[in-house]
Amino acid sequence: MSSMGSRGLKVLPSGRPGRGRLYVNLPDGRAVAWYDRRANRISVLADERREEILTALRPYLTGTVAIGPPPVPTAGDLLRLSLPPDEDLAPNRPGEALLGALTYGTAGTRARHRLRQELTVRQRMGEVLDALAETEDWQVLHSIHGVADHLLIGPPGVFCIRTVQGRRQRVVIGDLLLTVGRTDPTPDPRAARRAAGLATRVLSTPVTPVLAVVDATRLEIAPTLRDVRTLTPATTSTFLTNTPTTLKPPDVEALYTTARDRRTWHPQPSGA
Known part of the structure; x- marks a missing residue:
């Protein structure tokens, strides 16, 4: 607009x-x-x-x-006012890079089908998170390249969310690997930890890794998996309601202002 x-x-x-x-x-x-x-x-x-x-x-x-x-402007207000539009991640849609690949890419039919499936689950999860951001208590960013499918910031803290396609099959999540149906296991839990670790360092605040599973017929989680949280679109509200409050509204706004700046995640080389 x-x-x-x-x-x-x-x-x-x-x-x-x-x-x-x-x-x-x-x-x-x-x-x-x-x-x-x-x-x-x-x-x-x-x-x-x-x-x-x-x-x-x-x-x-x-x-x-x-x-x-x-x-009287806060530090967050001053940062936001000085943020160039090209560096602002806030307008990103769920699956922004996938949308670009589908629109301008040259992938074959099968690859495009996989991209559309992945885009659908990111959009489904994005809709749930955007509904939270309609309130004053929550902020959400989508498609932080190389970091997170979604970053959710609110009173219970900061959550780095990686989406998983359930493909209407059983999903089993262990400490290190995730398996959908009969496919080969993938290292999603480890990838979620790495992303949250990066976000923790960049934002200087604890960030919780989350796996958001969309369209699974059954979800099995190893009892030893405690550091990576797991949710679905249907359980998101309950999950967040049952998580203790750790951030005040000014903290949420300040973290959101920092996180929405692309340069926070991908700083320019010295002298650039």
Whole structure:
């Protein structure tokens, strides 16, 4: 979504469409205001442009809207304001890379079928997590390349989620390997641990590895598997409800701001 307002002001979303804030930017990209849809409040950074800002935002406003100077910015606010759009992971959809491969790739019929199956399970899990992010307590990122299919941040902590295709078969998860039906075992538990370990180092906070199994007829988990959590779309809400709270709302927001910056995960080489 993008619209041109008075004198070339642009209205751009922060995060996935329909969520987060709408920023009003000058043609050079500098923000002059933002509209917080959850709080129904416009924070104006350039008061001399107030009427222009209201004109640009009018199509998106609902109900009685408060208008005024922004609250004292947090460190997270300052980081978010300075984040270039190309570095922002928040707009990523579940299975973003798979969507690109299906749209522009040259894979054969069988490979494309496998890609579509994998995309479907990531989208199924993504829908469940996005529903959580509709509340003020949770934030979710999708498709962090080389790290996680989904990263969930909320009061119970940070969860690095790897999706697994159940293929309507029995799924057996052990300490080191995962088996779907009669196929060869795969090292998904170890991959989940590695990804969560990387996220723990990068975010400087404990991150829990999670395997999200979609479309399994039966799920068997080794009793010795305690460090990697397992869930399904149907058990996600119960799993999170039963996990003790460890983060306060400002912590959630600060971690989300750091995590949504692509450079957090893939820093530029020195001198680049």
